[in-house]
Amino acid sequence: MNVRVKDIVLVGMMVAVIEVCKAAFAWIPNIELTSFWIIIFTLYLGKRTYFAMPVFILVEGAVYGINIWWIMYLYVWPLLSFITVRFRKMNSVIGWSLVSGVFGLLFGLLCSIPYIFIGSFGTDITAGFATALAWWVAGIPWDIVHGVGNFIIMLVLYHPITGIFRNLKNYLE
Amino acid sequence: MKKRSKIILGVVAFVLLIAAMLTAFFMLREKPDEGTKSISIQVVNSTGETKEYKFKTDVLYLRQAMDEAKEKGLEYSGVESTYGLMVDTVNGEFAEFNTNGAYWSFYVNDAYCNCGIDTQPVNDGDVFKIVYTKS
Numbered sequence: 001m002n003v004r005v006k007d008i009v010l011v012g013m014m015v016a017v018i019e020v021c022k023a024a025f026a027w028i029p030n031i032e033l034t035s036f037w038i039i040i041f042t043l044y045l046g047k048r049t050y051f052a053m054p055v056f057i058l059v060e061g062a063v064y065g066i067n068i069w070w071i072m073y074l075y076v077w078p079l080l081s082f083i084t085v086r087f088r089k090m091n092s093v094i095g096w097s098l099v100s101g102v103f104g105l106l107f108g109l110l111c112s113i114p115y116i117f118i119g120s121f122g123t124d125i126t127a128g129f130a131t132a133l134a135w136w137v138a139g140i141p142w143d144i145v146h147g148v149g150n151f152i153i154m155l156v157l158y159h160p161i162t163g164i165f166r167n168l169k170n171y172l173e
Numbered sequence: 174m175k176k177r178s179k180i181i182l183g184v185v186a187f188v189l190l191i192a193a194m195l196t197a198f199f200m201l202r203e204k205p206d207e208g209t210k211s212i213s214i215q216v217v218n219s220t221g222e223t224k225e226y227k228f229k230t231d232v233l234y235l236r237q238a239m240d241e242a243k244e245k246g247l248e249y250s251g252v253e254s255t256y257g258l259m260v261d262t263v264n265g266e267f268a269e270f271n272t273n274g275a276y277w278s279f280y281v282n283d284a285y286c287n288c289g290i291d292t293q294p295v296n297d298g299d300v301f302k303i304v305y306t307k308s
Binding site for chain 2: 029065067094095098101102105131133137138140141144148151
């Protein structure tokens with residue numbers, strides 16, 4: 001892929017949109033537009049999203065400090081983009097709402113992976129799995145809020161936003 | 174018709190996944206012991222100095238135990254949030270990530286607490302540590 005000035009600008013705009021929406025919704029626990037935007041950007045801006053993702057993760061680390069959650073970000077958001085690529089031919093608002101919703105539901109489970117290693121430090125892997133399980137179970141109510149929130153956000157915003165992206169197709173290529 | 178069946182199947186699977194997660198939550202979540210328990214709350218301040226509060230209690234959750242420890246001299250305050258109280262001041266020492274890059278870490282029996290103080294269960298013999306942590 002040849003990187004043009006336009007691509008660099010779009011990468012910056014993608015990160016800005018995600019960060020602004022993240023800050024705007026920060027007051028509501030586990031309601032976020034990051035999942036929505038990563039799915040939409042992967043669908044309509046293609047490989048440029050692969051450049052935006054590490055920039056977004058670096059900005060998050062720079063703003064909030066590097067901690068365990070940052071390690072989780074390194075794989076959860078690229079995984080969502082990868083899943084989107086796998087389903088890219090799907091053209092159904094309910095289908096994309098389910099993808100985003102299930103991702104939200106499983107977010108805690110995915111994020112518990114580092115705790116397997118943290119919990120097994122100095123003991124064995126069984127203790128690691130017990131730590132990860134306890135951490136995941138404690139957050140299940142918030143995972144459900146996350147999943148249902150993601151589902152509704154995609155259901156409401158999919159048609160208006162994809163309509164805009166289709167109209168901008170010539171500018172974005 | 175085939176597409177419609179897929180959508181219905183997907184929505185049903187989504188609801189079933191939520192139901193399975195709720196079941197896992199109610200079956201596997203950490204639960205407090207009922208009755209009288211002997212516990213200890215240790216506060217480690219920014220200089221590494223430890224102050225211990227040992228007592229017997231009937232409470233179920235850490236926040237209630239911390240309220241009882243107030244009678245023994247523990248002081249704490251914080252900001253109420255959807256997740257419960259976010260503690261920022263313990264024994265007069267302020268630690269808030271966005272303000273001074275520090276925070277109060279909560280441990281139970283040397284393991285990092287998985288819950289906030291409002292939902293952290295209290296069991297017999299538990300040793301809680303509240304540690305000033307510089308990020």
